[in-house]
Amino acid sequence: MSERVPRILIVDDERPILRFLSASLGAQYEISEAATGEDAIQAVASEHPDLMILDLGLPGMDGVEVTRRLREWTDMPIIIVSVREQESDKVAALDAGANDYLTKPFGAGELMARIRVALRHTAPVEVDAVFQSGDLTVDLARRVVLLGSQEVDLTPKEYDILRTLIQHAGKVLTHRQLLRAVWGTAYESETHMLRVNVSNLRRKIETEPAKPQHIITEPGVGYRLRDNR
């Protein structure tokens, strides 16, 4: 199965964008296309693609709704593509279960990286016991965090945040998703609490907290752990 060329479904109503994506991804992936949300759902049901690139501003059924419908029965990774004006839609799609997002216009390299991360997460969860990125080492089995060779002392919540981010390394997590994972569903809107903890966490694991290398803020959306593996 690992040898099979992954299939990607591209959903966008703009012809030039479809053409550009097909051209740039066609060398490595098998591409199919859809122009509306309805067609996309149809295609997912019949073709079972490995990943979907979904434009938010579709005519008729919009991207958020498509994500919601698909998540009722499939875990196939979905990468959202949106323009800057659609902040709230973007967060809604991510909360609905989309795996990642990209803001238009974007470079092909960036897209490739996101696709790689998304496809990796679909493989059976085999999170390494030890996460290593740059000077940061986290031993999940022993709950030990090292910055270089120095052990870092984290509060339980800070550790939980870091662990959750590591489990989805390279992928954006919305405020809501992080809060739900660390504090539980009752705290979904306590963004303030999350910010304070992330800020403290950064002071402990970033050499220069004002120029973070590990925990990247996605403005208006959430956080992403940079994955340098």
Place this chain on the structure above:
Amino acid sequence: MERRPDPEALLAQAQAEERGRGKLKIFLGYAAGVGKTFAMLEASHQRLREGVDVVVGYIETHKRAETESMLAGLDVLPRASIDYRGIKLTEMDVDAILRRHPELVLVDEMAHTNAPGVRHAKRYQDIEEILDAGIDVYTTLNIQHLESLNDAVAQVTGVIVHETVPDSVIDEASDIEVIDLPPEELLVRLKEGKVYIPDQAARAIQEFFRQGNLTALREMSLRRAAERVDDQMRSYMRTRAIPSVWPASERLLVCISPSPHAEKIVRAARRLADELNADWFVVYVEVATRPELNPNHRARIDQTLHLAESLGAKARTIAGRSIPEAVFNYAHKHNITKIVVGKPLRPRWREWFSGSVVDQLVYASGDIDIYVIGANLESVQPLVSPAWRPHRPALRYALSLGLVGLATLVGLLFRAHIEPTNLVMIYLAAVVISAVYLGRGPSLLAAIAGVLAFDIFLVPPYYTFAVSDTQYVVTFFVLLTIGLVVSTLTGRVREQAEAAVQGEARATALYSLSRDLASATNLEQVVNTIIMHISEVFGRDVAIFLPKDGQVATFAHSSGYVPDENELAVANWAFQHDQPAGRGTDTLPAASVRCHPLKTGGGIVGVLGVHPSQAGSALTLEQRQSLLGFADQAALSIERAMLAEQAKQAELLAAADKLQTALLNSISHDLRTPLVAITGTLSTLEQDDQHLDAATQRSLIHTAREEADRLNRLVGNLLDMTRIEAGAMKVKLEACDVEDLVGTAIGQMEERLEGRTISVNIPADTPMARVDFVLIVHVLNNLLDNALKYSPKDSPLEIQGRRAQNEIQITVMDRGIGIPRDDLQKVFDKFHRVQRPEQVTGTGLGLSICRGIVEAHGGRIWAEERRGGGTCVTIAVPMAEPQ
């Protein structure tokens, strides 16, 4: 005095001819059944044959076969149906006529009164409107319906006609055709049943159709037509400027009183004025608002003045110390040659005391002729006061007698101790008190009663008229004289004071309006000031309608009164026809609002609507005149405010225009430059025949990519600006870590910041800021972008964050070329770019977007010179509440 045709009059006449107003032809008859309608139809058939577009607007055939047959071949417009309290009434459809716009329209029965709810109260007003639209009109009229002949007809025939048309209508008609039929023949037609008589009035009409009556009416109509021919002759001479027969112009002044005969006098004066071809004036002299003048009298005066106006007179209320004085003042001012007054109705004995106004007028008339017109006492019902009023004369006379009684009682107490010559002073006091508080009549009574009481009770021998000492005769005489003089003097003083107070109140009200208007700066304030003053002075609800797209719309109104659609329609009519309309006028009198066009030299600026707060109260003539004064003042101020507003608009437009040009200049350059690079690269690669080596290709692509990013930033900025300007920017306030804000901004610009050292200095205990994370990151991006653009490639940047009181300040600092001191403020203005020879691109939008965003947070942004060279830009935003 030499009379030459007035050039202005000639001009007016020429304009009237040019204006294209329709011509009016009246078929004048002396009674029903003489064949007016038939003659009119006959004439219209003739016109039809000449190719004129003739339409029947309204014809009453009364089912007469010969008339009905004449309708054949004519285009008859359907009548409008009006629903009046459940009854269907049909009236002429004026709007349909105006829409159809024929050359000639036939309208029967000019004197007809329209059903309530129709636009005009009278049909002749409908005809006026049709004529104004440039349509010729044929109409019919019976002589008894002419306003000025109304009384004469009533006297001759004993029938009072209520439907009248003003004489001016006849004067304005371009043609009058008298339909004559000898009375004998008319009576024959009547017997044959050829004359239509409504059933319910049959008897009265039978009375009316007597040979004597008919002959008199016939004579009247022929004479009226002859007068009219005479007028035409004169008018012809005037247009040809033939001065030799110019008559010495007569000017008539008619004085009226609250007497029920006043209307009759006005009508008679109108005939006199007509015969003399004179201008005429009707005045009521207000010696003061005497308590005697009860509301009924006042209403009658208003009604009479109104009638005079409708008959073509200039009607005025004038004030003065005495009637003759006021009348002669007015007469001399207006070159009056004849004065018309009514015969006094008061019993002869009353004139012994107060003197007859007519006598006084005749005595003082000098070279002015005085005409005295008699009254027919039987035909008039005396005016009955509807209710007992405290200011009724009887009470005041009784009070004055009471005062005399009181004086007598005091006198009786002291007559044993005090000389009668001194006791007389008590009576004098009673007379003076009466004069001051009760008016002239009661004080006269007090003087006379005082003399009698003094004689009977205080002068020995008591209780008789007999006087023991003849010296008391002197006392009586002096008491009486003093009483008379004092009462006259105090009465006059009081009257003048009251008149002065009234006049002053009016002047003060108008003055305070103009003062408040002067301090009003914009249209809204002006209008509200007008509304406030008018509703205060007249006790009315007020609305101001201003034009909008060729119509008027309600602009402002008194609180508690919102004009409804009907009232707006009245305002629109007043606006379009430049005439008062609504309540108390002839047009749409059923409406609840009275609308005055607000006119200035420049035209109509709007409409003033006055609406009574309680039903039933009508404005008096003075109030109406005073209201006109207010309206003039209001019109001027509204015009001034509107002009100012227009000027401001024009200024704004010019500024916007300038801005737009700047935008186009700046943006077209900045949008095209990246596109040139991108298009160039792509076309080069497209046509490439393997000549370009890999390194060149990569460099080309890299440039194109950078340019595309720049284009993206520019478009983003333009969109942001648009959003800020449209107020569409949503600010989602959250507690945000300052370090995170700065870090994210730096992270997003990582590529472009390569090779620069950026030092960030934020104390660890800096509280969170309460901002929209995305927007503030955007601001920091823009500030960093500017710092990069305006500083040397390898110079360091610095960012500081700190708390200052209750706000968070973030400063972005560079070691660049700096901003000239004069420009430190202006850099935040839209499209402002510091003039630089260097090739630095940018629209000058970045900093203005920053300001827009920061101000939307309730924050500030400013630029400073940095010590040691360079620029500091600081934003200050609110601090989050510590949680």
